[in-house]
Amino acid sequence: MVLRRSQNTSCNIISHTPSVIALLERIQQSHVLCEQKEKLYHLKYKCIFLLLLIPILCFLKCHTRIYNAWVGPFHLNLDSFIEHWKIYSGDLEIERSFLVGLFSFDKEYLQIELGENQIDNDTYNMYFVYFRHPMYNQLLYTFNPIKESSITNLSKKLFVKLPTYLTSHFHKRLPYRFEQFNSNTLKCIIRQLDISSEVDNIKLMKSMHIKIIEEIYDQNATEFNMKVINQCGILLGYLYDCQNEIVFSPSSNQRYKFSDFVAAFDASSSYSPYMSYLFGGLFYELEQLRQRQEAIRTREEQRRYRLALFIEEEERIQRLNQEVDFEQIWNRVPSASPRFIANFRLEDPKIVNSQLCETNCSICLETLQPDEHYSQWPCPAQHVFHYNCMLNVLRRQNSCPLCRHLVEAAPLPSLDVVWRNFLFRVASRVAN
Ligand SMILES: [Zn+2]
Ligand SMILES: [Zn+2]
Structure with missing residues (x-):
């Protein structure tokens, strides 16, 4: 300055x-x-802050949590799970540089596809977790071994912890990513759900298979979990060391402690690290907000577009009216403005309810019937008319038929202009 x-x-x-x-x-x-230099100076510090923040977020494995919260569990088929299990059990060492380890995904929350009949359901090989004590006879979880030899032959033994009917997890709709399963697993699921004949006949595509499976899963999650998970070997969960579990052996009702050479895949509870909630929730909220704003913007655009259309239409109607209705112009009675009528048309008409059933429309002199459309003049008394009756009145006059309350008026053409137009039309007709 x-x-x-x-x-x-x-x-x-x-x-x-x-x-x-x-x-x-x-x-x-x-x-x-000078101003530019100052801006650059601030930008430099913002960039440095961002560069420092990214490794910190990666160190906290935020990108993995965001992936889990956003996409779901990491999918591993049998082969890739065997590799994963080898690394977990210490049979396979993987050399990873610090940077690769920092930025790579930490595959904890998994969807594993073991395949049909891979989970051992022989009670003599299983371990059990009871509510309080076996004497109450309330079995909560089972620890089942896996049959696949390339898993059992490693230095650690792997069990799958499965929920029973008494746990809430057994009845949950789990976030399976069915599109990741191979055709054998999908066929197994379809067989278990007893929809095989229908599907074989129609020879549906994989996407259709998945759609049917998801519909059935949505309808009855308990039945799906009971029939499919164990039989088809599809598990959602994470690997953990299960030495602290209080289990009972099948042969006796004695407590049993897993050795250090045992680990389990917990498919009996939801995987929910706090970071998933924090970042997943944050991103979810941001996405929801973006979608809401997008919807509002689209609605606004549609409204503007329709308003412009209606205004154009009303202007055309008024021009046509002025050519024939000389009385209105002679009496200097303006109609409501095209913008006002367009806004009136944009509002959804109200439906007559039981309270309004006895009301008379003073334009057509008929009683309002249930389910008919009505509107109210924006006068203090809010007089009620049929929607179409009010629309017709607005196109002829800008005052309430009952109380003369005025709304925005359309400009009336001067009598000179009307006479000139009239004479021009008469002359052109005579000439023709
Ligand atoms: Zn009416
Ligand atoms: Zn009125």
């Missing part, structure tokens, strides 16, 4: 000599340069 004021004053005093103008331009340029 000071600079500009000084420029103005100097310009007034010195009558625009070229050297003064050049000097002022140089001052102006240096001022702009």
Whole structure:
């Protein structure tokens, strides 16, 4: 401001000599340069902050949590799960540089596809978790071994912890990513759900298989979990060391403690690390907000588009009316403005309810019937008319038929213009 004021004053005093103008331009340029430098300085610190933040977020494995919360569990088929299990059990060492380890996904929450009949359901090989004690006879979880030899032959033994009917997890609709399963697993699921004949006949595509499976799963999650999970070997969960579990062996009702050479895949509870909630929730909320704003914007655009269409239509109707209805112009009775009528048409008409059934529409003099459309004049008394009756009145006059309350008027053409147009039309008809 000071600079500009000084420029103005100097310009007034010195009558625009070229050297003064050049000097002022140089001052102006240096001022702009200073501003740019300041902006760059701030931008540099923002970039440094971001660069520091990304490794911290990666160190906290936020990207893995976001993936789990957003996409779901990491899918592993039998082969890739065997590799994963080898690494977990220590039979396979993988050398990863610090940077690769920092940015790669930490596959904890898994969807594993063991295949049909891979889970051992022989009670003599299983371990049990009871509510309090076996004497209450309330079995909560079972630890089942896996039959696949390439899993059992490793240095650690793997069990699958499965929920029973008494746990809430057994009845949950789990977030399976069915599109990741191979055709054998999908066929197994279809067989277990007893929809095989229908599907074989129609020879549906994989996507259709999945659609049917998901529909059935949505309808009855308990039945699906009971029939499919164990039989087809599809598990959702995570690997953990299960030495702290209080289990009972099948042969006796004695407590049993797993050795250090045992681990389990917990398919009996939801995997929900706090980070998933934090970041997944945050991203979910942001996405919801974005979608809501998008929907509002689309609605606004549609409304604007329809409003413009209605205004155009009403202007056309008014032009046609003015050509034939001389009485209205002669009496200087303006109709409601095209914009007002367009806005009126944009609002959804109200439906007559039982309270309004006895009301008379003073335009057509008929009683309002249930389920008919009605509207109210924006007058203090809010007089009620049929929707179509009110629309017709608005196209002829801008005052309430009952209380003369005025709404925005359309401009009336002058009588001169109307006469000139009328005479021109008559003359052209005579000429034809
Ligand atoms: Zn009416
Ligand atoms: Zn009124």
